[in-house]
Amino acid sequence: DAGVIQSPRHEVTEMGQEVTLRCKPISGHNSLFWYRQTMMRGLELLIYFNNNVPIDDSGMPEDRFSAKMPNASFSTLKIQPSEPRDSAVYFCASSGDMGAEKLFFGSGTQLSVL
């Protein structure tokens, strides 16, 4: 398996634009997590899916953020409109047994909003 695949690796956009981050989890994993990493706040859980259903989205900062998982092999995190304070590294991770098993992380998307 190629591991968790995220795209794009880097995204530079202007304030107000829509940004879509993509994630392909490891085949067979039933849990998917989106995290945001910044120097100020560390790693923050944004949203957690189990069997394609959002279980906990309490970490989603505000209505500008939305996430979907239309099937077991694909998830998106969308920011609309984007703001400079959204600049961060966004990680997707998947797991085979909710959080009881280890997380497999993607390489992350470095987002810069100018």
Next chain:
Amino acid sequence: AQSVTQLDSHVSVSEGTPVLLRCNYSSSYSPSLFWYVQHPNKGLQLLLKYTSAATLVKGINGFEAEFKKSETSFHLTKPSAHMSDAAEYFCVVTGGSYIPTFGRGTSLIVHP
């Protein structure tokens, strides 16, 4: 509820000397505990995991951690640091919610 406290934001050691990265946790349930490592511009990689088996857990690259329930600690150690160990280390707890909670991270600096 669950939480993780990594007691040091930075730890600096010389190559060849021991490493100690401290982690305390709280959990309402029997926890699963993990240590992850993140090298610069990389994703996180699992170092080791504790899930109620042996209290001393051995991981990759010579790291190990000891689960001490009485102290609610899960400190990470390595007998001899190598330059390649320089990275960010995260302690993680998973309790009844099955949602992993990450510590703020400890940056390990290794001097030649």
